[in-house]
Amino acid sequence: MKRHSFLVIAWLLLTLQVATATLPTLGEAQRAQDRGGRSAKQSSDVKRSGTARSGTTGRKTAPRSTSPSTPQRSPSRSTPQRSPSHATGRRTSPRRTSTARKPTRQRTRRVHRSRRYRRGRWRHHRYWQHRRWYRGFWVGRVLITTAAFVVIANSSTTVVVHSTTFYYYNPWYRRALYDGEEVYVLTSAPIGYEADQLPDGAETIQVEGTTYYYADWSFYQDAPGGGYVVVEPPAGAEVSAIPEEAIAHEEGEVPLYQFDETYFTKDTNDAGREVYRVEPQPPEEELDAIPDGSVSFVADGETYYYVNQSLYVEYEEDGKTGFVNGEPEIGAQLDALPEGTTAIEEDGFTFYQFDMVFFEEVEDENGQPFYEVIDSPDGSESVELSGN
Amino acid sequence: MISIRTRSLFLLMIVAVLAGCEAPTPDRTWTPPPLTDDALDTDDAREIVRRMSDFMTAQQGFVVEALVTYEVVQESGQKLHFHLLQRMALRKPDKLLWVTLRDDATVDSAWYGDGQFAMLKQPANIWGQVDVPSTIPEMVNLLADEYGMDVPFRDILASDPGELWLGDDVSSVWYVGEAWVEGAWTDHIALRKPGADFEVWVQKGATPFPMKMAIVFTEEEGLPSYVARFRSWSTSLPSDIRFEFTPPPGSERVEVVPVSVP
Numbered sequence: 001m002k003r004h005s006f007l008v009i010a011w012l013l014l015t016l017q018v019a020t021a022t023l024p025t026l027g028e029a030q031r032a033q034d035r036g037g038r039s040a041k042q043s044s045d046v047k048r049s050g051t052a053r054s055g056t057t058g059r060k061t062a063p064r065s066t067s068p069s070t071p072q073r074s075p076s077r078s079t080p081q082r083s084p085s086h087a088t089g090r091r092t093s094p095r096r097t098s099t100a101r102k103p104t105r106q107r108t109r110r111v112h113r114s115r116r117y118r119r120g121r122w123r124h125h126r127y128w129q130h131r132r133w134y135r136g137f138w139v140g141r142v143l144i145t146t147a148a149f150v151v152i153a154n155s156s157t158t159v160v161v162h163s164t165t166f167y168y169y170n171p172w173y174r175r176a177l178y179d180g181e182e183v184y185v186l187t188s189a190p191i192g193y194e195a196d197q198l199p200d201g202a203e204t205i206q207v208e209g210t211t212y213y214y215a216d217w218s219f220y221q222d223a224p225g226g227g228y229v230v231v232e233p234p235a236g237a238e239v240s241a242i243p244e245e246a247i248a249h250e251e252g253e254v255p256l257y258q259f260d261e262t263y264f265t266k267d268t269n270d271a272g273r274e275v276y277r278v279e280p281q282p283p284e285e286e287l288d289a290i291p292d293g294s295v296s297f298v299a300d301g302e303t304y305y306y307v308n309q310s311l312y313v314e315y316e317e318d319g320k321t322g323f324v325n326g327e328p329e330i331g332a333q334l335d336a337l338p339e340g341t342t343a344i345e346e347d348g349f350t351f352y353q354f355d356m357v358f359f360e361e362v363e364d365e366n367g368q369p370f371y372e373v374i375d376s377p378d379g380s381e382s383v384e385l386s387g388n
Numbered sequence: 389m390i391s392i393r394t395r396s397l398f399l400l401m402i403v404a405v406l407a408g409c410e411a412p413t414p415d416r417t418w419t420p421p422p423l424t425d426d427a428l429d430t431d432d433a434r435e436i437v438r439r440m441s442d443f444m445t446a447q448q449g450f451v452v453e454a455l456v457t458y459e460v461v462q463e464s465g466q467k468l469h470f471h472l473l474q475r476m477a478l479r480k481p482d483k484l485l486w487v488t489l490r491d492d493a494t495v496d497s498a499w500y501g502d503g504q505f506a507m508l509k510q511p512a513n514i515w516g517q518v519d520v521p522s523t524i525p526e527m528v529n530l531l532a533d534e535y536g537m538d539v540p541f542r543d544i545l546a547s548d549p550g551e552l553w554l555g556d557d558v559s560s561v562w563y564v565g566e567a568w569v570e571g572a573w574t575d576h577i578a579l580r581k582p583g584a585d586f587e588v589w590v591q592k593g594a595t596p597f598p599m600k601m602a603i604v605f606t607e608e609e610g611l612p613s614y615v616a617r618f619r620s621w622s623t624s625l626p627s628d629i630r631f632e633f634t635p636p637p638g639s640e641r642v643e644v645v646p647v648s649v650p
Contacts, residue, residue: 163640177516178645179536180496182509185645 441550461610
């Protein structure tokens with residue numbers, strides 16, 4: 001009997017503890033109301049009941065990360081509207097701090113030209129003539145990769161090149177961040193990867209006498225020790241297809257297609273077949289420094305530097321100095337041509353070419369020669385120069 | 389007959405139980421103090437939002453934690469709810485970091501500073517980095533527009549939050565009432581703008597922090613909602629906070645793919 005009494009007492013005490021642990025907190029809230037504080041204001045037309053439903057039917061069942069079958073997810077944004085004053089923040093025209101005044105020399109002779117430049121000469125450069133239009137694009141070019149998002153099986157072959165893991169899952173994929181999520185993106189095979197056999201459907205391509213093989217959206221060559229090795233896409237190579245996921249850039253006069261870090265143009269070859277031609281890599285948009293010994297020239301008081309087949313001009317922004325890809329404008333004047341300029345004689349007219357910048361020699365009112373940047377002598381374009 | 393040992397045991401139990409009966413420490417969350425009138429008290433919704441906006445804009449830095457719940461409408465129409473626990477630290481003009489713990493136990497950490505944005509995803513142990521503008525509002529817009537990355541609470545980080553909440557596209561601003569949220573009395577404001585019904589609970593008094601936000605996306609199928617409850621607001625940053633990103637050992641850098649082509 002005494003044993004039972006102890007148990008009853010213990011049970012009562014336990015019950016009391018649970019009760020006191022709960023009630024005072026609720027009671028405290030009630031007492032706060034009772035202490036005479038004013039009650040919370042509520043609009044009379046606020047409907048509060050029946051909106052909160054508790055109880056769930058279970059955990060989520062849909063995959064949530066890399067699968068294309070990921071359920072539609074609302075972004076965790078705080079408002080759906082974006083500021084109307086949206087700005088990408090990318091520099092679209094560098095603030096140049098040069099104070100040099102534009103020369104004001106007057107021309108003394110009239111030149112009228114209309115001729116066609118030999119097309120093949122800048123065939124692989126013509127798109128970069130419009131690089132100013134691609135400005136934002138070049139800034140992020142190494143980041144742009146079109147993507148097919150898939151789940152990669154654990155059994156896929158992995159190759160690590162320069163700290164990047166490539167997954168062979170017929171064809172190749174690598175990880176990326178897309179929409180803030182981890183995904184796998186379709187990619188070219190890693191440069192230097194060696195295979196015993198070419199993938200099915202490889203096409204053989206000749207570029208300037210060298211044999212390449214194109215398969216899995218990658219270029220292969222015969223490996224010295226047998227087998228095949230993945231190489232950089234050779235500029236000028238013509239292939240029959242590119243991935244559907246390639247991004248089309250329509251900013252220039254001719255669409256440019258980008259897959260991974262390779263750029264293509266669409267054309268029709270001599271046999272009348274539609275092909276995609278590999279274009280050279282675009283120039284870096286900006287440089288932090290100019291390598292010693294780089295060719296330079298001054299046009300309209302600004303110094304242009306020639307680095308990696310591209311021209312850069314100095315700018316200053318937020319107290320920092322950099323060099324941005326750009327060419328002198330038509331009409332810019334120079335006292336001297338850059339080193340390595342080629343003189344071209346055509347139809348009795350001499351003009352000068354440095355990379356894709358063209359010059360002509362003119363004279364000022366005192367008969368002193370200087371040079372002026374002229375338009376590309378491409379196609380039927382004509383340049384009307386005013387003066388006497 | 390009960391042995392001495394058993395009695396001792398019971399006595400110990402009773403002592404332990406009695407010790408547990410001690411009055412619990414009052415929890416502020418459960419004990420709203422009475423509301424009192426003060427000079428800042430108003431039921432002008434626009435004024436409250438403007439005051440919050442001005443207050444947030446004036447802060448040179450803050451840290452905050454938020455518990456976020458958002459709905460996802462499935463093709464069947466069924467809504468699923470997901471949760472995020474987020475911590476954010478801001479130091480104006482150009483330092484920001486945040487950590488998001490998702491309910492699938494993945495963690496996203498993000499750093500912004502010196503014109504660079506980096507995101508680390510764990511346990512995947514991958515990170516990406518992109519160049520971004522040197523001001524926070526521009527960076528926020530760029531990440532959202534070009535990379536589809538949502539910076540948490542981007543309207544709080546906007547250069548003028550009030551403009552977002554009280555701009556011309558806002559069709560109504562409504563003072564709903566006072567509400568007890570996360571241990572603080574707040575003013576509950578409801579706004580409507582194209583595409584969203586928006587509510588914000590602004591702490592009353594001299595520190596009008598937003599304590600809760602709720603959004604219903606009215607132009608999306610199924611009207612999914614998003615709710616964030618803020619807590620632990622502080623305008624003084626911990627001394628050990630680091631805004632510089634250092635890749636963890638063994639992590640892999642991956643490409644950050646734009647969602648839109650410029």
